[in-house]
Amino acid sequence: MTTFAALHRAGAPLVLPNVWDVASARFLVEAGFPALGTTSLGVAAAHGLPDGVAATDAENLRLTRSLARLPVHLTVDIETGSVDAAVAVAEAGAVGVNIEDAMRPTETHAALIRSVKREVPQLFVNARTDTHWQRPGDLAEAVRRVRAYADAGADGVFVPGLAEPADIAAMVAAVDVPVNILFLPGRHSVADLTELGVRRVSTGSLLFRAALAAAVDTAVAVRDGRPVRPDLPPYAQVNTEPPTP
Numbered sequence: 008m009t010t011f012a013a014l015h016r017a018g019a020p021l022v023l024p025n026v027w028d029v030a031s032a033r034f035l036v037e038a039g040f041p042a043l044g045t046t047s048l049g050v051a052a053a054h055g056l057p058d059g060v061a062a063t064d065a066e067n068l069r070l071t072r073s074l075a076r077l078p079v080h081l082t083v084d085i086e087t088g089s090v091d092a093a094v095a096v097a098e099a100g101a102v103g104v105n106i107e108d109a110m111r112p113t114e115t116h117a118a119l120i121r122s123v124k125r126e127v128p129q130l131f132v133n134a135r136t137d138t139h140w141q142r143p144g145d146l147a148e149a150v151r152r153v154r155a156y157a158d159a160g161a162d163g164v165f166v167p168g169l170a171e172p173a174d175i176a177a178m179v180a181a182v183d184v185p186v187n188i189l190f191l192p193g194r195h196s197v198a199d200l201t202e203l204g205v206r207r208v209s210t211g212s213l214l215f216r217a218a219l220a221a222a223v224d225t226a227v228a229v230r231d232g233r234p235v236r237p238d239l240p241p242y243a244q245v246n247t248e249p250p251t252p
Contacts, residue, residue: 011080011102011131014042015163015185015206022197023082023187023209027053029073031214033249034240042080044105045070049215050084059109061086068095075100078252082131087111093123093130103131105165110137113152117159124160133187133207134161139168146174150181157184163207170194172203179204 014021024040026032027049035043045067051058054066067083074081082103083096093104106123108116120134134156138149144166153164165187169175172195179186185206190197190213200208228235 009041011042011082012162014080017204017206018201020197020201020205021207023207024214025049025084025210025212026074027215028070029077029249030245031218032074032077032079036077036079036250040079042082043074043077044082044103044209045074045084046210046212046215047084047086048212052215059086064092064095067092068099071096071099071101076249076251078250082133088119088123090119090122090126093132094126097127097130101130103133103162105133105135107135107137107165108152108156113155116152117155120156120159120161131162132160133163133165134159135165135167135187137167139166139170141168144168144174146177150178153178153182153186157182163187165189165207165209167209167211172199175200175203175205 021042023042023044024035025044025046026035027046032043048058050066050070051063054063056062067085071083081101082105083101084105085092085096086107087109088104088106096104106119120132123130123132136149136152138144138152149166156164161184163185164182166178167189169178169188170191175188187207187209188200188205189211190208197208225235
């Protein structure tokens with residue numbers, strides 16, 4: 008199996024679906040995806056917990072242990088993270104983690120990255136900055152932060168919300184490590200991001216939110232007497248043991 012790091016290629020970026028349970032992961036493995044990430048929103052919402060407040064460490068660890076049985080590379084979103092959380096998911100079978108800065112001081116986040124890499128040097132650390140997350144972003148500040156994180160040992164950097172082609176190209180040029188961009192429907196395609204030099208494209212919470220919408224649409228169709236999508240996976244396909252490495 009190609010190493011997780013080697014999947015981050017210029018000209019052929021890693022398209023990384025983000026999952027929230029074993030079933031979603033299993034079907035994506037069967038669809039041919041060589042690596043999966045977790046979605047912190049999906050994991051949190053599925054357990055009735057809030058996202059982004061370190062409420063899902065136990066749920067993340069249980070999910071990691073279950074997903075590690077699948078023949079796929081797994082990277083886990085540990086939100087703002089900790090050394091203990093990174094070590095725990097690595098020992099459970101994850102090959103990578105996503106750690107967000109939540110706009111805390113740059114050196115604080117860089118110090119965490121250094122500590123994680125010291126404890127689990129083989130773990131692929133994708134360092135996220137939130138300069139552009141749910142707000143207008145400051146490109147210069149984003150570049151300053153991701154350079155510091157790369158210097159601290161991050162294996163990749165992630166700037167969710169970065170969408171303007173010129174800004175993405177500038178980010179790619181600013182660092183030597185792979186740049187991860189969150190896929191934004193209607194704003195860009197994987198082909199567009201490939202041309203800009205992006206080496207990893209994540210779906211974030213998109214698949215989880217799409218699944219919620221599909222569930223509601225199907226229930227409403229049944230209630231209202233409208234046709235239901237016919238090409239659903241049959242019961243027997245879902246009710247099988249997942250593949251193992």
